[in-house]
Structure formats: structure tokens, C-alpha cells
Amino acid sequence: MIDLTLHDTGPQGLRVREFYLGRQPILDRNQALFGYELLFRNAPVGPAHISSNLTATAAVIAHASQLGMEKTIGDALGFVNVDADVIMSDIFPFLPREKVVLEIVNTMQPTPPVLARIQELAGHGFSFALDDVSGETAAVQALLPMVEYVKMDMRNTELSALIRLAPRFRQDKKKLVAEKVESREEFKNCLDLGFDYFQGYYFARPVIMSGKKLSPSQLAVMELMTLVTSDADNHEIERAIKRDVSLALNLLRLVNTPAVGARQRIDSLSQAVTILGRRQLQRWLQIMLYAEPSKRGHSMTPLLMLATTRGRLMELLAGKLRPSQRESADIAFTVGIMSLMDTLFGIQMGEILQQIPVSDEVRGALLRREGYYGGLLRLTECIERIEDMDDIIVPTLRDLAMSTEDLVELELAAFEWSDNVVRYAL
Template sequence: MGIHSQQGLARELNVASAASQTSEATQLPVLMARQPIYTKSQDVAAYELLFRDEEGNFVQGLKDDDATLEVLLNTYSGISKEGKPESVPFFLKVTDQVLLSESIPDLPRHRFVLELLSHTEVTPVLIKRLQELAQAGYRLALSGFDPADNKFFPLLKIIHVLKLDIQLIGLERIPGLVQKLKPFNLELLADKVETQDEFRQCLEMGFALYMGYFLSKPTLVRGRKITGNKLILLELLTELQRPNATAESVQQIALKDAALTYKILRVVNSAAFNMQREISSLSHAIALLGMDQIRRWVMLFLSKSDNGKPDELTRNMLVRGRMCEILAELTQHSEPLDYFIVGLLSQLDVLMDTDMETLMTQVPLQQPIKDALLGRLGEHGKLLKEVEIYERGEFESLHHLVEKPFYEVAYRHSLKWAEQVLQAMSN
């Protein structure tokens, strides 16, 4: 890990108040979230933008708002792959009215895929307009395709990506449909993929892209036990939760795994870059930095997959944890770090492929945190549910714990923070 990336991450982790940073950030006229679109190997190929302004529109607001476009390109499209920052394209939903009014802003062609909606009225004028956009270099997608409705078939010769709602169409009908679509040479996107079994079936059918919450549900393995460095991390967490824990007692547990001890020491050493002396032991680091910072590092390492899970899962765990923490600060809850823990560990069952009830018997957390993770109960659970609602783009269901613009700024800040952490943990 390079010293500059270490120092940048250290500053993020030692930030005095995320709420103050959020208050100072540029506020946008829209609420935005992003949903990943995956490849066959479950890497992120693109993000679909979820958005809402006061009138329920997005593209019209983007046309005259360079700040929004800059945030999209610099933050929302950013991901970390093998520790290196990259950008992926967006799928941007547009109505036929927007297309025909020629109100699409001059977007970078390679960064946006224009997605037509199921209620699009297919007319000769629209077909001509889509042909012009395709010739101008835009990639076009169609969602909500109904194979029983002939109106869509003229579009199949123009668009590049066809999104098929596997729940609406039915998995049993998909193989025959895929065969009929082959002559059009379309990139097929399986939408509403809810389980790993559905993902495997779609994979066998030849889909190139996938959307849905299949990564957010555990594949339960009967009798699975937590082993390896995850077990050591849970032991560390147990000790760090004890009121009378000491730097030496924490170090004794970490020393059971030499490689993990070195890894923790390496990043913790970078967190103390502004101190005059080198950190020589974990107990020394804990004494200098305090239990809360060590506890945060243990949580971050706990979220990192070591069983082949896609990076997007860890990314989402980090984003969710950080956004919970920021909203806790903005709403003046005590112990914001506990809200970070709730958000971060809310998908621990998916990471471990073990049900949350079993995990909670092994994870040494305070009861309010366990209640939030098991049933979304209490203040911690209420705030976690709010973050989950936001990340799904269900903006109309928000309970407005803070003013609308602060949700987007908190989400944006969390995206950037998560990428910094992923980059640092990959080096």
C-alpha cells in the first residue's frame, strides 16, 4: 500500500465529524442512487441510475446542471478493481417524450446507455430518432420487453441491450425467447434476478448481463462454521466489546494469526502517520489510537471477502455502514460508530453464507445492535431501514430523518469513502 493512499484512508477513518463534511458538500437538485449491473463473473459492468427531483424528473435537470454531471462522472461511476480506480458506464432511463423533444444533454457517449421504458410509444418518428441517436454513437437499451407485444419488435433492430424481466416473463419461457432473439445480436440483460439459483439458470441460458438482488441473499450452507482469520477477527471484536479490555489483551488474540497481525499493523501504522514515532506493536498502536479506531479496523477487515464473493458485496457493506454512521451524526444519535457497525454487518450473513441468527450467537455485539441486524428494530434498525430504502431508490418511502439533499450527499460521501477503503485493503 502506497504511503499517500494510506494517509488518505487514515484521514477518512479518523475524521472528526462526517456530518460537518456532509453539510459543506455541494447539494444537488436530485436524489440519486445506483444499482449494479453484473457480468457473468459477477463483476460490475455498469450502474443503473435511480433518481428523483422535485418533479420526478432527472434528465431535464441534468441538461442545465454541470455540477450534477460532474458528480455522476467523478463519484457515481467510480469503482475500485484490484485496488485501482476505474469508471463504468451508466444506464440512464429516458422517456419517449424526452427523446423526441431532443432535450438530452450532450452526454459523453461512452459513459451513458440510454434506456427506453416499457410504456414507450413506438412510432415512426421515435424509430427515426433512435436511429439518429445510434448513428451518433449512443448505446440504447430497452427495458420491460413483452414478447407478446409486437410493438417492440421494430426496436430490436436498433437497440444494443435488451433487458428481460425474468419474473414477469417466467424462467420457463426464457430459453425459447432467447433463441428467437439470436438473429438480432443483442446483449441480453437478465433483470429481477433474485437468487443465486436464478443467476445460475440465466447464466446457462447465455445472458451477458445481470441485475437484481441475488448477491444480497445468502446461500445457506448447513452446519457451516466460521473459520480462519474471520474467527480471529470475531474474537478480537469480542474482546474490544468488553469494557475492561486492554491493549495487551487485544494483542494476545491478534497474535494467533501472524499474517493478520501484520496486515492490521501495516494499516494501523499508516493511520498514525502524523505521529513522530514508529508503531512497533499492536498494543502500542491501540494505546496511541484508542479502542474505537482499532474496532473500526477490525470491522473493515471482517467485511472483506475471503471466499470468492464479488467486490460489490464488500463495497455495498462499506457504503451502507458509512451512510448509517453519517445519518446517525446528522440526527445527533449517540455512539455513531455503533450505527456504522449495524450498516456494515447487515449483510454479514451473505458474506458468510450463514443465517443471521446463527451469526448473532457467535458475534459479540450489544443487544440493540443485534436487534437491528435480526429484525430492523430500535433506533439502530430504524436508521438501517432508511439507508436500505435509499439505496434501492425508493425515495418516496423515506421518512425524512434529515432534509432531502443530505441523503444524497451522505450517499455520495459513502461511495467515495468505500472506494478509498477498498483500494487500501487491496494493496
């Protein structure tokens, strides 16, 4: 157990691995990925003496940074909650100043020492956000000149307040971040109000279109997936790929990503089919549904990132829980990546499963979150929404006989793998 303690704040002997983390995407006006809010939650297990989540934040950040902040946020910015204790601490050598935004919690009192410390850190290149602003209080007015971002909660702020405050903060050249945006309508309203960035899972909510059909490219991938899972020979699969030029190019791009780990560059479709094998080829076809050329672009980036992260985390969880069952991990990946296809296609999941042959076990997991894989999917969805679901995670981990330390290690591995896929696929 690694023990990192602060020199001047926080309880001594903090066991910093007794936490779990979540990350919530922050998108720009084009729905391209801009950053993540990193949410650290202290797990109520073991002998750690921690009075609140933020008390442990500094030590947890230090530990996460040692594991590799690039694994957690990739090329995006990381927004991290801080209070007065964290601001006054000496954790900042751990943090890449160009990659991290320090998000000041709305309960913090801007005392003269705290304001001076913020000024000092800003002079060293750190940027700040002010969280959960719903009015122009004395604290907001004191902190406003020092922050670059102002975050406003769509759930807890009246529309009249948003209409009044948004122009006011924009006049002061602040970048506005809308939090807890959960529907397309809310996203559009925030766009109209001039918000710059958007945090929430509105992009992952399926918008079901009656009578919608799959595009030719999507159908080509689906048909190829059917060939791969059947007894079709490699030459037949290769011919099917060659019939769709964009599909062939996209496949070659994907199979040469670091995430595949090929020992040599794959330059031909024959090589791709032979070297990858059926299992890997099916996996990359599933990913390509989210990155197909007709859909590629800003709006697909967060959905592709979420789907690949979800699939990989479920695969790693299954591999940890059932280490001798390779097939179990493969099925878990499939369930994870398919679980967002209703959003991707705008079609009910039941209709999608009529076009893709899957086992009853996979069908039950996707439609009703049933069975072993349904349980893994529920856990992964809770981790994604850690802010609202963190009370479910620890009991679930206990049922699975898995430690929070294990979970964090698997999360970081999934984040890194997904970042590699998306970086090279788009």
C-alpha cells in the first residue's frame, strides 16, 4: 500500500488507494471532447480516517499523477475539485499545470491567505474554475477576477438566473461551463445562452427515430460482423471488406493503433484478417460502427470514447473476476460496446438485436441488465455517473470481492486504451 501524506494538511497515514474515481466528459460547442471533470470518491472500507472526500483529494491526486495523469485524461484537460485545504497544500508539483484546471468548490471562503495563494498559483500557470455558481455572492465577486471558467449547474439553477448571469459572466470574458446537461433540449438551451462547454451525458441518451434505417456503411459493417462470427473463410471476409473502400481504410487505420499491439505494420487486408483473428476483427468492427466515415466528426468523438472505455473496462473486470475464462472477457467487451448502439443508431435496442445475432446472455444484459454481464454493465454505468451513483459502487465491489485499488488500476488501463483507440481512429 502506497502511503502519501501532505506536509501541512490532512490526516496523517492516509491510505490513498482507498478511493475510486470517475471522469465526466466536458464537450465544446461542436460536441468535441474538451476535458474531463475528475471525481475522486473515498471508499468507506478499511481503516482510513477521512472526514470528507475533499480531505483526501490532494493525496489522491498525487497518487493518480504518479500512476500517470495522461492515462486518466489523455489529450484533454482535467478539472479537479479543490477546497481551501488543497489550495494551501503543497501537492502542486505533482500536477501538470498545462493540463489541469483547479475547480474551486462553492463552499470555500475566499480568505486573504487563500486569495493570495490562488494568485501565486495562477502566476505559476495554473488556471481556475468556479464551481456551481448560481448568483453574485460576495465570495463569487472576490474570486471571479481570478478564474477562467464559471460552471453553472443546470439542475439547481433557475432559468431566470441563467438568463441573467450568463451574459454578465461572458461580459467579463469568462468561459461558461454548463453542468448536468442531461437532454438534447437542455444542450440547445445552453447553446442559445452562449455557454462554451457542456458537462453531462446528454450525448449518450438515445434519441429514437421512428422508422430509421441503418446507413449503407453501417449495414456493411453489420454484414461483415455476421460473416466474422459465422464459419465464413478469410477470403470471403476479405472480399466483403474490399467492397467498401472506406471500411477497408478505416480497418487498416484501426489495426495499426498502439492499442492493437501488432509487432509489425499491417499493410494489407489479408494481413489484417490473418494476424488479428476472428475475435480481434469482430472487436474492431464493433468500434468502427462508432467511427465510420459518414458519422465521423466532432459529435461522434465522445460517444466513441465512452463506448470504447466502457467495453474495455468491462473486459478487464471480467478478466479479473474470471481469469481462466478468456471468452468471458470477450463477451463483456461486446456487451459494453453494444450497450450504446441504440444511441449511435437512434433505434431501439430490441430492433438492433434483431439485426445482430447475439446469445441470450448478451441479449438479457443489453435489454434488461440481467445476469453476470448485466451486473458488470450496471457497475460500469454507475462508475460513469459516480457523482450520483457512488453509494452503489462499494457494495457492488464487495459482492464481487474486488478492492477499490483493483478498480482504479483497471479504470486507468481502460482510459489509456480508449484514448489510444480514439486518437488514432478519428
